[in-house]
Amino acid sequence: MTPSVCILLLTYEDGQRNTAARTLRASLDHMRYSGPLHVHIADDGSIPGHVDALREIAGAYAHVQSVGSTNAERRGYGASYNLASQSIHTHHEIVIPIEDDWELSRDLDLDPLVETLTAGIGIECIRLGYLGFTQALLGAVTHTPGGPMLLIDPRSPERHVAAGHPRIETRAWERAVGPWAERIQAGATEFDWCGRPAARSGVAWPLDLGPASQRGDALFAHIGAHGLGEITP
Numbered sequence: 001m002t003p004s005v006c007i008l009l010l011t012y013e014d015g016q017r018n019t020a021a022r023t024l025r026a027s028l029d030h031m032r033y034s035g036p037l038h039v040h041i042a043d044d045g046s047i048p049g050h051v052d053a054l055r056e057i058a059g060a061y062a063h064v065q066s067v068g069s070t071n072a073e074r075r076g077y078g079a080s081y082n083l084a085s086q087s088i089h090t091h092h093e094i095v096i097p098i099e100d101d102w103e104l105s106r107d108l109d110l111d112p113l114v115e116t117l118t119a120g121i122g123i124e125c126i127r128l129g130y131l132g133f134t135q136a137l138l139g140a141v142t143h144t145p146g147g148p149m150l151l152i153d154p155r156s157p158e159r160h161v162a163a164g165h166p167r168i169e170t171r172a173w174e175r176a177v178g179p180w181a182e183r184i185q186a187g188a189t190e191f192d193w194c195g196r197p198a199a200r201s202g203v204a205w206p207l208d209l210g211p212a213s214q215r216g217d218a219l220f221a222h223i224g225a226h227g228l229g230e231i232t233p
Contacts, residue, residue, distance in 0.1 A: 002035030042084035078180035124173035129165025
């Protein structure tokens with residue numbers, strides 16, 4: 001049976017950012033999947049109408065089977081993620097977390113990525129953003145159903161083996177990593193999360209999808225001037 005996939009859109013709109021609709025539309029325009037695809041809007045207390053507008057956008061796509069939402073009411077990125085996970089994990093085996101300032105630039109076939117995550121080859125989180133690093137990031141190139149990937153060594157000096165960029169991962173991996181820290185800035189939340197041993201294991205980066213840089217040909221482009229990492233709950 002084909003696993004159920006849920007796009008998790010993490011969003012907060014204060015009237016100045018205005019990137020979430022663009023992120024959501026690009027994802028749903030370009031993602032292709034042969035199995036059940038769902039959307040969950042993880043909101044952190046945005047201005048009135050924001051979530052309703054996003055739900056309307058997602059609901060207009062014929063291949064989206066359901067649209068859910070949660071509201072962490074300004075308790076921060078970690079609380080928003082945790083609340084959404086409680087809902088998503090009940091029904092969906094595969095999660096695609098996307099913050100509301102990333103734009104998918106071209107078609108993305110999810111089937112080989114899902115097959116990779118469920119193949120029992122030790123990969124449970126696939127990064128889809130560019131590979132940023134400030135220290136050595138080690139790994140081995142391995143063949144997967146999704147093409148050649150760099151399986152990142154958890155012993156790498158670089159802290160960000162996993163990163164808060166767009167990614168696709170299993171529910172089991174998320175549960176192993178555990179709940180996110182709450183009531184701190186999103187950047188600090190990610191820093192805590194990616195330092196956990198479980199978040200450094202089973203992480204891979206595809207070599208043939210073109211996510212290699214911040215150039216215009218990147219799979220996902222970072223958009224907007226104000227990221228979630230700058231927002232204090």
